[in-house]
Amino acid sequence: MNELQLLTWARGPGLDIAVGIFVLGVLWRLIEIYTLGRKKDLAAPRRAAGASGLHTVFRRSLAPPGMLKRSPVSYIGGYTFHIGLAIIVFLGAPHILLISNLTGLSWPALPAQLIDLVAVVTMAAMLVMLFDRITKPAKRFLSTFEDWFTWTVTFLPVLTGWLAVQHLLLPYTTMLALHILSAEILLIVLPFTKLFHAFTLFGSRWYNGSANARKGVPV
Amino acid sequence: MSASLNKVTQTLKEVIDAPIASYFESCVHCGLCAEACLFYTETGDPKYTPIHKVEPLRRVYEQEYTLLGRLMKMVGLSKPITDDELEQWQELVYDSCTMCGRCSLVCPVGNDIVYMIRKFREGMAVSGHVPDGIRSATRRTVEIGGPMGLKWPAVANVLKHAEENTGLTIPVDKEGADYLVLLSSMEIVNYPEYIEALAKVFHKAGISFTLASDAFEATNAGIQIGASDIARVIVSRIVDAAERLKVKYVLSPECGHAYMAIRWEGPNLIGRPYGFKVVHVLELLDQLRQEGLLKMKDTFKDPLILHDPCQIVRRGGVLQAPDALIRQVAENYIPIADQQKWNWCCGGGGGASAIHTEEAEALRARAFGVKKRQIEAAGVGTVVTFCANCRITMEEALDHYEMNTKLIGLTELLAEHLED
Amino acid sequence: MQGPLIDTLARQGVSRRTFLKYCATLASMMALPPAAGRAMAEAMAAARRPSVIWLPFQECTGCTESFTRSHSPTLEGMIFDMISLDYQETLMAAAGHQAEEARHTAMRDNAGKYLLIVDGSIPLGVDGAYSCIGGRSNVDLLQEAAAGAAAVIAVGTCAAYGGIPKANPNPTGAVSVSDIVKDKPIVNIPGCPPIPVVMTGVLAHYLTFGSLPELDDKGRPKAFFGETIHDRCYRRPFYDQGKFAKTFDDEGARRGWCLFELGCKGPVTYNACATVKWNGGTSWPVESGHGCLGCSEPDFWDAGGFYKALSVPADPLGFTAAAAMVGAGAGVAGGFANRAKKSTAKKTHEPVTLDDLEVPK
Incomplete structure (x- = not known):
């Protein structure tokens, strides 16, 4: 198989398989998780301004008071790489084209050089986060194979995408194929690893927020 | 699988629900919950990271309720929980967790970790992996009536003294009263002033109240140990008495977990909503303040800070009343950085204060470090709180550090300065 | 001769x-x-x-x-x-x-x-x-x-x-x-x-x-x-700026913007067209307004269609609908199994007594 065939496979059957497993996994896991149900809270609720599941879904994106100071790397690094990933995925021209091809939705792209810069910053932030995971006692203690693995599969698409655009290491065609393949691996493992938090965090925040909202506590 | 382990899995299978599943699936091992836990911040020991304290629960969830986990279990690739492991976790689930719920407030993916601890304790309790102190408190509550083994005659005696001191009548088992007043053993034994203060306030406001001779104890060790069946037995005493006496309100004492038990867990334990309302004493006092019925004859002059008990404020929702009340009575109230729902626990909640092993006591003393810094930073000689358990925990810690800080209950402080 | x-x-x-x-x-x-x-x-x-x-x-x-x-x-x-x-x-x-x-x-x-x-x-x-x-x-x-x-x-x-x-x-x-x-x-x-x-x-x-x-x-x-068409293409600056022709007759096409979205294979095609040009240096495909077909690459005919951009699926996704059904099916089946398991656990629940709290022998 030559690199153009690899690329065509990645864009064709590979993408089909990856998106298929992704959709399958996401639906399966979401249904499996949320059909477990929960008991109705029978205690008389108390109402308070700013306390609801929806409030918490949004509020939890901000660092709680004092926490930024306690764990600056987690917050600044975390914000940087999450926002960076979002910019690259949703504002890079080739990615918008992919989304538009799959969904019909389209919007203007950012200049390629800016995306390049964001990719570099994102990778730097991810490396810092990795270093933090290695050196910070609580994080290191919690870390399992899955943590290193998911870091890698998240890092690789950014790295290969950047290398492809910069024409580094391997010919563009090969790198582009590897980039698409690495993104496909990310799609495939997402529903079955902690990366699934991209979906469940909304449910988790909502549960936490609504349970505490019944007590009148905006969390 | 041993019989006790079987009980653990059966129980955990009952209590694991969609929120728990969602929480476990969302955790990214970021470790930020550790930064919110005083047992981690004060010791630096990563095993006290809150989410780690529910690791066996996570494994049961995964092995019982996820398709992949079931497959792994079938082919023998998963690690089942063991008795040894649960024994090891006892310290993490009880000694080093006060169910203060601060971690639930910082988790970036929104996990309510204290909710998970509460559920996990159900499994720990049925298999006997519980600290002796909490176990015997639970036994005394069920068999005698209160965690300290207090019986009605002793309470009646305290009430008689209160009547003598105040010159007011304290009604007992009076049908049709507005309020059924609950007490905690700790208050009856250590802070009887609370009862006198309450009698004065009720008299002043012209509100009728009563105590129930068969349901005076508000605390519920069943909740702390995590056995809902036992907690139900205990809470039912109060519900039965309230319904028998046809009261409109049940007044929860200052005690934090008592409020949690009667206000929030009670209806869910008995499986139906109450026919009466549960009010925390500070909510009542604040309401009277707003109605102008809580006038002070003078104010308290010494500078002081407020310690917000977790179960009443962060976990109980009584957010505004304490601040308004303390401003009513204290001239030099100094608000601190982490207060109200962001407060730091005293270190003795969730039943921890009942554990009297050397290790547990040493750990509590260390965990008090954060409170100690708050007191020292504010430079005050007085700490006001509104939970008998916080008060006793902090008193022990102040002794340990040989600090001269004075501890006062908020209701008691208000009563002292109440207009005659 | x-x-x-x-x-x-x-x-x-x-x-x-x-x-x-x-x-x-x-x-x-x-x-x-x-x-x-x-x-x-x-x-x-x-x-x-x-x-x-x-x-x-x-x-x-x-x-x-x-x-x-x-x-x-x-x-x-x-x-x-x-x-x-x-x-x-x-x-x-x-x-x-x-x-x-x-x-x-x-x-x-x-x-x-x-x-x-x-x-x-x-x-x-x-x-x-x-x-x-x-x-x-x-x-x-x-x-x-x-x-x-x-x-x-x-x-x-x-x-x-x-x-x-x-x-x-x-x-x-x-x-x-x-x-x-x-x-x-x-x-x-x-x-x-x-x-x-x-x-x-x-x-x-x-x-x-x-x-x-x-x-x-x-x-x-x-x-x-040695280099790709894309790297030596005179339209490359438009790619970098994110300016693309969306159809062959839109404003972008008239202005000579990048043809990437119209399926140009320039980025993965190694050839000298962009520098040598054709017909005695007169013009070449991209200059005439059509994306590169990638004709000098192996299997260019099967590389996902001449008018499909490189970052879009080469074939229409065929599994997604079926995968969604299977996923939903697996989820629902798992959900039912879970609920059955949970209700069995609840049905066989024996009230917890004080003796249960004792250390297991």
């Missing part, structure tokens, strides 16, 4: 000066030092013209056309004067047994020294019966001719990689020259058709230095195939 090349050229009205200039340009295109231009001119002018056998297989003659059918005679066309073209079906006057005889003679007289040029792919299906010349299959002819060749030049994408005949489903079982010939140096000059000057360059290099130019891992002369 005998005698040195320079005489031939002079007879055709190409001055020595023009020839020198051309050789200098060629040398610079091939990234050779300036002195190489003169060396090339001298070597070529004086060279004894090597014997060349040109075998056409499954092809459309487009490659030959590319070299011969210019509007006006070009220097590229003169490559035929550099060599002694002893066999080329399309161009030769001889036919039938006479032509075959010429081939045999050339192979015999120049054994081990002649150059073999091949255009077209080689069908292997039905024992090679899809394409035969004088009753012999292409693969047979190729093996025979390659055995005595000094080197093989595979001209065009078909000879280099199998090309269009090899496109899915490849009914004739077409393969490339390098799939058959394993023991001779092979130069691939892919393109559909290939750029004439690349051919001239390779021959000039061979005549001057007696060796083949530096090749990449696909056997292509590095000098011409």
Whole structure:
């Protein structure tokens, strides 16, 4: 198989398989998780301004008071790489084209050089986060194979995408194929690893927020 | 699988629900919950990271309720929980967790970790992996009536003294009263002033109240140990008495977990909503303040800070009343950085204060470090709180550090300065 | 035609000066030092013209056309004067047994020294019966001719990689020259058709230095195939700015914006079109408003459609709907199993007693 065939496979059957497993996994896991149900809270609720599941879904994106100071790397690094990933995925021209091809939705792209810069910053932030995971006692203690693995599969698409655009290491065609393949691996493992938090965090925040909202506590 | 382990899995299978599943699936091992836990911040020991304290629960969830986990279990690739492991976790689930719920407030993916601890304790309790102190408190509550083994005659005696001191009548088992007043053993034994203060306030406001001779104890060790069946037995005493006496309100004492038990867990334990309302004493006092019925004859002059008990404020929702009340009575109230729902626990909640092993006591003393810094930073000689358990925990810690800080209950402080 | 090349050229009205200039340009295109231009001119002018056998297989003659059918005679066309073209079906006057005889003679007289040029792919299906010349299959002819060749030049994408005949489903079982010939140096000059000057360059290099130019891992002369169309494209700045033509007749197309979204394969196509251009430097596909098809890349015909951008699916997603059904099914099945398990646990619940709290014996 030559690199153009690899690329065509990645864009064709590979993408089909990856998106298929992704959709399958996401639906399966979401249904499996949320059909477990929960008991109705029978205690008389108390109402308070700013306390609801929806409030918490949004509020939890901000660092709680004092926490930024306690764990600056987690917050600044975390914000940087999450926002960076979002910019690259949703504002890079080739990615918008992919989304538009799959969904019909389209919007203007950012200049390629800016995306390049964001990719570099994102990778730097991810490396810092990795270093933090290695050196910070609580994080290191919690870390399992899955943590290193998911870091890698998240890092690789950014790295290969950047290398492809910069024409580094391997010919563009090969790198582009590897980039698409690495993104496909990310799609495939997402529903079955902690990366699934991209979906469940909304449910988790909502549960936490609504349970505490019944007590009148905006969390 | 041993019989006790079987009980653990059966129980955990009952209590694991969609929120728990969602929480476990969302955790990214970021470790930020550790930064919110005083047992981690004060010791630096990563095993006290809150989410780690529910690791066996996570494994049961995964092995019982996820398709992949079931497959792994079938082919023998998963690690089942063991008795040894649960024994090891006892310290993490009880000694080093006060169910203060601060971690639930910082988790970036929104996990309510204290909710998970509460559920996990159900499994720990049925298999006997519980600290002796909490176990015997639970036994005394069920068999005698209160965690300290207090019986009605002793309470009646305290009430008689209160009547003598105040010159007011304290009604007992009076049908049709507005309020059924609950007490905690700790208050009856250590802070009887609370009862006198309450009698004065009720008299002043012209509100009728009563105590129930068969349901005076508000605390519920069943909740702390995590056995809902036992907690139900205990809470039912109060519900039965309230319904028998046809009261409109049940007044929860200052005690934090008592409020949690009667206000929030009670209806869910008995499986139906109450026919009466549960009010925390500070909510009542604040309401009277707003109605102008809580006038002070003078104010308290010494500078002081407020310690917000977790179960009443962060976990109980009584957010505004304490601040308004303390401003009513204290001239030099100094608000601190982490207060109200962001407060730091005293270190003795969730039943921890009942554990009297050397290790547990040493750990509590260390965990008090954060409170100690708050007191020292504010430079005050007085700490006001509104939970008998916080008060006793902090008193022990102040002794340990040989600090001269004075501890006062908020209701008691208000009563002292109440207009005659 | 005998005698040195320079005489031939002079007879055709190409001055020595023009020839020198051309050789200098060629040398610079091939990234050779300036002195190489003169060396090339001298070597070529004086060279004894090597014997060349040109075998056409499954092809459309487009490659030959590319070299011969210019509007006006070009220097590229003169490559035929550099060599002694002893066999080329399309161009030769001889036919039938006479032509075959010429081939045999050339192979015999120049054994081990002649150059073999091949255009077209080689069908292997039905024992090679899809394409035969004088009753012999292409693969047979190729093996025979390659055995005595000094080197093989595979001209065009078909000879280099199998090309269009090899496109899915490849009914004739077409393969490339390098799939058959394993023991001779092979130069691939892919393109559909290939750029004439690349051919001239390779021959000039061979005549001057007696060796083949530096090749990449696909056997292509590095000098011409070192960079992608995209990297040398004059529309590249628009790509970097995110300015794309969305249709062939929109404002962006009129303004000459990047054709990436219209399926241009420039980013994955290694060729010299963007610098050398076509038709005597007049224009090239992208300049004329159409994206690159990637014709000089292996399997370009099956690379997901000419009008599909590189970052979009090459095929429509076929599994998604089925996967969604299976996923939802697995979820619901798991959900039911979970609920059944939970309700069993609840049904068999035995009230917790104080004795349960005791340490297990």
